[in-house]
Amino acid sequence: MIRQSDSYNRILEKYDELPRQQKKIADYIIRHFDEVVFLSITKLANVLQVSEATIVRFAQNLDHKGFPELKKDLVKYYRDYLTPGERMKRSIQTMPDDPFNFARVVESEIELLKSAVNTIDSGSLKQAVDAILRANTVYVFGNSGNECLANHLSFRLSRFKLKVVQQSVSGKNLFEKMLVIDKNDLIIDYHFYKSTIDFRRLMDVAEEKSIPVLLVTDSILPPMIKKAKIVLHAERGPAGTFHSQVVPVAINNALIDGVASRLGDNAVKALSELSEIRKRHYYSDFSGNDAGEDI
Amino acid sequence: MIRQSDSYNRILEKYDELPRQQKKIADYIIRHFDEVVFLSITKLANVLQVSEATIVRFAQNLDHKGFPELKKDLVKYYRDYLTPGERMKRSIQTMPDDPFNFARVVESEIELLKSAVNTIDSGSLKQAVDAILRANTVYVFGNSGNECLANHLSFRLSRFKLKVVQQSVSGKNLFEKMLVIDKNDLIIDYHFYKSTIDFRRLMDVAEEKSIPVLLVTDSILPPMIKKAKIVLHAERGPAGTFHSQVVPVAINNALIDGVASRLGDNAVKALSELSEIRKRHYYSDFSGNDAGEDI
DNA sequence: CCCAATATGAAAATTTTCTTTCATTATAGC
DNA sequence: GCTATAATGAAAGAAAATTTTCATATTGGG
Numbered sequence: 001m002i003r004q005s006d007s008y009n010r011i012l013e014k015y016d017e018l019p020r021q022q023k024k025i026a027d028y029i030i031r032h033f034d035e036v037v038f039l040s041i042t043k044l045a046n047v048l049q050v051s052e053a054t055i056v057r058f059a060q061n062l063d064h065k066g067f068p069e070l071k072k073d074l075v076k077y078y079r080d081y082l083t084p085g086e087r088m089k090r091s092i093q094t095m096p097d098d099p100f101n102f103a104r105v106v107e108s109e110i111e112l113l114k115s116a117v118n119t120i121d122s123g124s125l126k127q128a129v130d131a132i133l134r135a136n137t138v139y140v141f142g143n144s145g146n147e148c149l150a151n152h153l154s155f156r157l158s159r160f161k162l163k164v165v166q167q168s169v170s171g172k173n174l175f176e177k178m179l180v181i182d183k184n185d186l187i188i189d190y191h192f193y194k195s196t197i198d199f200r201r202l203m204d205v206a207e208e209k210s211i212p213v214l215l216v217t218d219s220i221l222p223p224m225i226k227k228a229k230i231v232l233h234a235e236r237g238p239a240g241t242f243h244s245q246v247v248p249v250a251i252n253n254a255l256i257d258g259v260a261s262r263l264g265d266n267a268v269k270a271l272s273e274l275s276e277i278r279k280r281h282y283y284s285d286f287s288g289n290d291a292g293e294d295i
Numbered sequence: 296m297i298r299q300s301d302s303y304n305r306i307l308e309k310y311d312e313l314p315r316q317q318k319k320i321a322d323y324i325i326r327h328f329d330e331v332v333f334l335s336i337t338k339l340a341n342v343l344q345v346s347e348a349t350i351v352r353f354a355q356n357l358d359h360k361g362f363p364e365l366k367k368d369l370v371k372y373y374r375d376y377l378t379p380g381e382r383m384k385r386s387i388q389t390m391p392d393d394p395f396n397f398a399r400v401v402e403s404e405i406e407l408l409k410s411a412v413n414t415i416d417s418g419s420l421k422q423a424v425d426a427i428l429r430a431n432t433v434y435v436f437g438n439s440g441n442e443c444l445a446n447h448l449s450f451r452l453s454r455f456k457l458k459v460v461q462q463s464v465s466g467k468n469l470f471e472k473m474l475v476i477d478k479n480d481l482i483i484d485y486h487f488y489k490s491t492i493d494f495r496r497l498m499d500v501a502e503e504k505s506i507p508v509l510l511v512t513d514s515i516l517p518p519m520i521k522k523a524k525i526v527l528h529a530e531r532g533p534a535g536t537f538h539s540q541v542v543p544v545a546i547n548n549a550l551i552d553g554v555a556s557r558l559g560d561n562a563v564k565a566l567s568e569l570s571e572i573r574k575r576h577y578y579s580d581f582s583g584n585d586a587g588e589d590i
Numbered sequence: 591c592c593c594a595a596t597a598t599g600a601a602a603a604t605t606t607t608c609t610t611t612c613a614t615t616a617t618a619g620c
Numbered sequence: 621g622c623t624a625t626a627a628t629g630a631a632a633g634a635a636a637a638t639t640t641t642c643a644t645a646t647t648g649g650g
Contacts, residue, residue, distance in 0.1 A: 019597055020646085038332070038370050040637060051599040056639060067638065068606090075333050102415040105549040106408045109541075113401045113408075120397040145450055152443035152540060226310065245447060246404075249544050254400040314627055315616085336608060346629040351609060362608065363636090597646065604639065609632100616627070 008077065010062040021050050022058045029074070037078045041067045109246045116234035116247045120254070127230045128214050129258035135186035135212075137163040139177075141202060143170050146190035149216070149248050153188065156256045160263055170198045175205070183210040189228075190216045190248060192236065203227040216251055303372065305357040316345050317353045324369070332373045336362045404541045411529035411542045415549070422525050423509050424553035430481035430507075432458040434472075436497060438465050441485035444511070444543050448483065451551045455558055465493045473497070478505040484523075485511045485543060487531065498522040511546055513538075 011026050018026060028048055029036050036044065045052045059070040132138055138157060142150025147168045154166040167177050181187065187206055191199050206213045207227050215228035218236050225231045232251050236243040306321050313321060323343055324331050331339065340347045354365040427433055433452060437445025442463045449461040462472050476482065482501055486494050501508050502522050510523035513531045527546055531538040 021598070034374070038374070041639095042637065052638070053600085053640080054598060057597085079329070079333070101417055102420055102546075102549050103412045105552060106412050106545055109545050109548070110405050110408055113405055117398045117401050122396050125397055147450065148443040148447035151446055155440055155442065226307065244544075244548050246541055246544050246548065249539070249541050250401055250404050251397075253404070253539050253541065254397050257400060316628070335606080337606080347608070348610080348630085349628060352627085592650085594649090595647085598644080600641100600643090602639100602641075604637100606638080607634105607636070609634070611630100611632075613630090614628080616625105618623100618625080620621100620623085 014061060018058070018061065021054050022061065024048055024050060025055060025058045033074065034078060037071065037075045109244060112236065112244060112247050113250055116250065119233050119235065120251065124230055124232055125254055125258060128232060128255055129262055131186050131212055131214055131230060132157065132162070132188075132255065132259055133262055136184040137165060137181075138186045138188060139165050139167055139181055140188045141167045142190040143168055143198065145243075145245075146192070146248075149190045149245060149252060150188075152249065153252045153255065156252070157259065160259060162259075174198055174201055178202070178205050178209075181206075181209070181211055183212070186212050186214060188214045188216070192218045192243065216248055309356060313353070313356065316349050317356065319343055319345060320350060320353045328369065329373060332366065332370045404539055407529075407531065407539060407542050408545055411545065414528050414530065415546065419525055419527055420549055420553060423527060423550060424557060426481050426507055426509055426525060427452065427457070427483075427550065427554055428557055430458075431479040432460060432476075433481045433483060434460050434462055434476055435483045436462045437485040438463055438493065440538075440540075441487070441543075444485045444540060444547060445483075447544065448547045448550065451547070452554065455554060457554075469493055469496055470500070473500050473504075476501075476504070476506055478507070481507050481509060483509045483511070487513045487538065511543055 008030070011030065015023065015026055025044075025048060028044075039047070041052050041055050045055055048055075056067050059065075059067045062070065064070045064073070138154070140150040140154040140157075142148075150166050150168055154164045158164040167174075169177055187202070189199070189202060203213065204227075205211075212229040213227065214230045214232070215225060216232045216234075217225065218234060219225070225233075234247045234251060236245075236247050303325070306325065310318065310321055320339075320343060323339075334342070336347050336350050340350055343350075351362055354360075354362045357365060359365045359368070433449070435445040435449040435452075437443075445461050445463055449459045453459045462469075464472055482497070484494070484497060498508065499522075500506075507524040508522065509525045509527070511527045511529075513529060529542045529546060531540075531542050
């Protein structure tokens with residue numbers, strides 16, 4: 001419910017005193033908050049079948065100088081409380097500040113995941129899965145803070161018997177590693193915030209050799225994403241705070257799920273084959289029923 | 296990723312051909328989508344320090360009649376896809392059983408996170424953070440599917456200038472690695488589902504040498520948790536499905552947050568020191584303002 | 591039902607936003 | 621380094637949005 005908006009409270013306060021047409025305006029604003037923030041007085045007047053003058057008077061009755069001020073106030077509220085990013089920031093701020101409160105961490109992760117839904121579309125996801133399955137070998141790049149992501153994805157994919165190579169190198173070694181990659185392969189790279197030399201090198205070489213690139217990022221600046229064939233984009237929280245890897249991990253999961261469902265029985269077969277091999281060769285000498293490992 | 300917006304795609308298409316100032320406009324729009332939808336051309340010109348005329352030309356270069364048309368297009372996209380809840384609803388409704396539906400993945404992750412709140416108590420979390428800070432060196436173990444978790448935690452902790460060693464080894468090598476660890480250190484291990492030989496070896500040696508162990512697990516079977524000093528326990532979903540690492544990553548985040556808040560200014564200092572070093576030695580030779588990396 | 595007080599809409603006046611023009615500056619090709 | 625071409629900003633001009641005015645309509649007490 002709408003709160004703490006000066007305008008909103010004023011509307012409620014004065015609602016009973018408002019004349020007929022102005023009640024109509026008040027009703028509409030309360031019910032269609034997120035429309036009104038984008039409407040001019042003329043359009044609002046048309047929608048409501050009320051004169052522009054009356055809308056101005058309505059605004060003035062609420063102690064605003066005029067309609068633009070009223071709208072500014074509505075926009076302020078809208079942006080502060082109803083926009084995904086803002087709501088997240090706020091919910092983190094307002095939480096009790098106990099650093100050992102797991103609920104707090106979870107709460108903000110959930111908000112992040114929810115907003116990520118807005119930015120990952122199933123088209124790209126499908127494209128990504130196709131590219132993975134089509135590739136001769138999948139090369140997963142991810143450095144420093146993103147090594148864990150590269151590791152996670154490459155581990156899971158290799159369990160489906162896909163040819164996957166994890167590359168967590170930087171500097172000149174990067175070129176060497178890239179020598180063997182060609183256009184029938186796929187490069188997956190995790191890269192956040194700003195582009196680095198290594199990233200640009202990678203993208204340049206990929207372009208030169210026509211190697212398709214799947215980029216997982218929180219940046220949507222053209223220099224960053226222009227050269228990538230497929231981009232999966234998700235915010236990881238407000239800049240300046242510690243960035244969580246929960247959203248990228250969820251993206252990995254989506255990719256893994258997608259690949260698994262495409263492979264169908266073959267995925268299951270690959271996994272059980274692995275478990276067979278393991279049982280026979282490595283763990284069969286050990287006590288009874290706890291030899292397995294989770295999938 | 297922003298899609299299906301004519302404007303957005305047109306910006307990407309034409310980005311390279313755009314002159315200097317207009318690139319600036321393109322960058323700002325892409326980065327601050329949700330600001331621009333509320334700005335007049337005058338205000339945008341002020342923010343960007345670009346003339347209004349140039350903004351009009353930018354809009355026209357994108358095949359719009361003028362600025363209002365461009366804005367209308369941006370608003371349309373914003374309202375369709377970025378409004379709270381809209382997109383989530385949309386994608387869940389439109390494709391209930393599509394394996395490429397990110398919203399579905401996210402929903403189940405959210406459920407898992409929510410239930411994890413009940414099984415992680417702040418007492419254990421606090422204990423865990425204390426143990427990390429008290430330890431001489433933190434040894435983070437995590438194999439195969441859990442290597443990414445070990446990598447994630449050790450990377451972040453080492454950024455706080457803590458002594459952290461990641462150990463992703465198995466078999467006999469494990470013994471060798473454990474030789475150097477003593478009771479003033481801390482072992483962190485990620486272990487799910489069932490115990491393995493390696494796990495028992497680790498726990499046995501730890502017990503013998505009185506090394507404290509922090510165990511992150513989804514199992515509460517006594518053989519699993521008995522020997523660990525601290526246990527953080529969370530479900531990762533029903534057996535038989537692919538197990539997501541989202542919950543363990545969230546646990547890592549909680550640990551990292553806790554450590555950061557305990558270190559207070561020192562954490563910030565360590566991070567900014569790192570960024571200084573990097574700036575001076577590695578990236579200072581490169582173009583302008585994009586040398587950084589995220590934290 | 592009538593009258594005063596208030597509310598309303600149409601249209602004019604004003605303000606703000608947007609577009610075009612034109613002189614100046616930057617850029618790319620030679 | 622020079623020149624042709626394109627890009628830019630300041631300011632004028634056009635268009636749209638907003639406010640005010642004023643004549644008319646509505647409302648609520650007597």
